Every structure is written in structure tokens, then in C-alpha cells.
Amino acid sequence: MTKLWGGRFAKSTDGMVEEFTSSISFDSRMYRQDIAGSIAHAKMLARCGIIGGEEAGRIVEGLTGILHDIEAGRFSFEVSLEDIHMNIEKRLTERIGPVGGKLHTARSRNDQVALDTHMYLKQEIAVIAGLLTDLQQAVLDAAEKYPAVIMPGYTHLQRAQPILFSHHLMAYFFMLVRDFSRLEGVWSRTDLMPLGAGALAGTTFPIDRHWVAEELKFGGLYDNSLDAVSDRDYILEFLSFASILMMHLSRLSEEIILWSSAEFSFIELDDAHCTGSSIMPQKKNPDVSELVRGKTGRVFGHLMAMLTVAKGLPLAYNKDLQEDKEGLFDTIDTVKFSLTVYASLLRAMKVNADRMSEAVRHDFSNATDMADYLVKKGLPFRQAHEVVGKAVLYCIEQNKWLMDLSLSEFQQLSPLFEIDILEALKVETCVEARNSFGGTSPLQVGQAITKGKGIIFRQKSVLDTYTKSNI
Incomplete structure (x- = not known):
């Protein structure tokens, strides 16, 4: 097949090279963006008097027909035509004749592919922003559903202090808030239009880049043509955002896996989000959480791959940059799946409040509160720490918990203990007492949930803006 760029070549491309250099197997998913960009470009060429109005009309009509053919499954993509751009341009010329060749006036595949990828x-990003907000809403709903459930808080995966289950959930909510903020930054750098940069140096034709940007709903333009065709920062930023988001979901996955195990039994996952064993009939495996945890490494890999591709490239465009898309597309698909399935999983899970309560009442997670009690009685914290440490050792030797000690046993440890120590060591008291800003007290968690509702309201406004800024 004759190449659209084949005039300089006296020999046909080796079939193996055609297959190796082709990107149509994955960039075909950008057909809508490619056609929309070409329609805007054709209209601009006519507005600027570079091609005739009737010619632009025929080009637009031809491209619209190709769009319908692709969406109806009547379009066959050809590897020999390399990419989505050449496949569409070749079909356009077949449909409307030589005038189709005028579409590429004042344009290069370099700025064209950059445009498609930005769009x-x-x-x-708009879709992911919506899914991320929905997951935050699911977390918020779960926190509101279980406002008084107390569970062990952990450090080093060892029981540390009692906390509200809702407080634990809200930690993930605010992680996701930061993720949304990062996504907003990605949007601002993606919302720049590269078209009109040409191959690298701009064009000799009197084009109107600002009109095209407005037509395609871009918020700004690249200021430098070299930068426009070679920049992949916005992809790197998206992959970085996605990596941090997936890290957060992987951490949540690890906790879901632990909590749903028989050893913890803090939660039960819905059957719809688990699978069984081919040999062990009793098994109910948290496969969704395990897969999200596993796919996190895949997303990390795409970020490292793209950083490696970009690190040594001279300006401007290099074929290496074709490697930007497969990892990007796979990351987008992975993130969308993970956000969607986790929102569903959290809404369907059941919380075993009694088991959590039982766990936190049979440990030493109220030991810090015992030390704080002594400090409030005037004992320096380091001395209080030593007293409580000895109390814990005594309990271990006597097979007791701190709440099992009598007042006389407390007073043998320190004369500062009074009868109110028994009230101070109740897990409910421990939780309510942590009323510092951001703490686990019901008051603080309630305020955090209220704040979360306001954050989601703002994010929905941002999402609305993003949706309106896409063609």
C-alpha cells in the first residue's frame, strides 16, 4: 500500500517494521478525538481563507460519515496505515477525493497526536473525577452509617488506641480528597491545546490557534511549538496521580482483606464481591481487594516506564513518544475499574460492630489514657509511662486487663489513682476524650463528616465544569 508519506521512499516498508511501528491496535480508541480535532481544523482553515468554504464543508461531511461508520462497526483499521490519524485521512480521501488531502494543511501528525491525547x-479525567467523588461519597456514607462503632486503632499492626470506625474511614476520605486535588492539577496541564505547533516550528500558514482552542473547549494554548509536540508532562502527572491513588486503594485493600478474615471478622464482604475456591467449599475470597492491590504494581510500572521513555529525549518529537499511550490507556482502565468496584464494595459490606467492640475491650489500648490520667494528677509523663508499663506487666502475669484491676491494685501502683480511674479507662471515655482537632472523638468525627459533605459539593461543581469543557 502506498504510504501517505511515501514520496521520498523508493522501497516499500518491511512488513515486520510496519507491524512494529504501528500504533493502530491501541490508538484507535481516540477516533472521536481525532475526528473532532480534524473538523475544527478544517473549519479554521476555511475561516482563515487557507482552503475554500465548500472544501471545508465536504471535509466535515466526510469526517462525520467516517465517525458514523466507526461507531456502526463498518470501519476496518489497517496496520499498514500505522495509526488512527492515517487510517481516517486515507478513508476520507477515498470518500471525497483529492480535497481530503487538504485537511493536513498547516498540521503535522506530531501536533495532531498530541491534540488527540490531550482531548x-x-x-x-472528567469520568475519573466523577468516579472518585462517588467513592468518597461511599466512604462518607459508611462513616455516617456507623457513627458509634469503636475499633482498635493500630500502629505496627499492633493494637494501639481505641478509635471510632468512622474515624478510620474518614482517614481514607481525606486521602481521596488529596487525590482529587492532584487530579485538578493534572486537568490544568492537560487543558492546553498543542494543535498549530506543526511538526515542531509552527507553520507558514496564517492559522488561528485561539479559535481552534475555543472550538475544542481548551482553556489555554502551548506557548512554544517545540514544547507543544514533545511535552508529555501531563501524562506523567496523570500516571503519578493514578499511582498515588492506587497506593491509597491498595492500603484500603489490605485492611479490607485483614478485616474480612476469620482472625479479625470485623467486616463481611457481600457475596457479589468475593469468589470461592475450586477445591475448598467453605472459602469466600476477597478477590476484588486482592486484584486492586495487585493492579497497583501495574500502574506504578506504567509511571516508571513513561519516566524512562521521556528522560533522554532531545527536542522535539521522537518515535519513542508513541510508547506514551498503552500505559496511559491501561492506567485509565485500571483506575476506573478500581474506583467503581470499591464504591460498590463499601456500600455492600457489613460491619461486625460487636466483634470490633469485643476486640478493643480485650487489649491494652487504653494504656495511654491511664498514663494521661496520672499526668493530669501531676505526675510527669515519663514517670506515668513507667507506672503504666508496670501495670501492663502485672496484668499479663495475672492474666488480667487494666479494667479488671481493683482500686486497691491501682493504688499499689500509684497513690494518685482514685475511683474515677475506672471511668477513665472505659473505651467510650478514651474515644470521647480525644477531642483535639482531627481526633477520634464523636464531635470531631461528626465535624469531619460535615466538612466532607462540603468538599463533595465543591467537587461536583468542578466535575460539572470538566464535563462542560469536553466536546
């Missing part, structure tokens, strides 16, 4: 990522 595609903008569209997907």
Missing part, C-alpha cells in the same frame, strides 16, 4: 485524557 482523550481530558475526557477521561
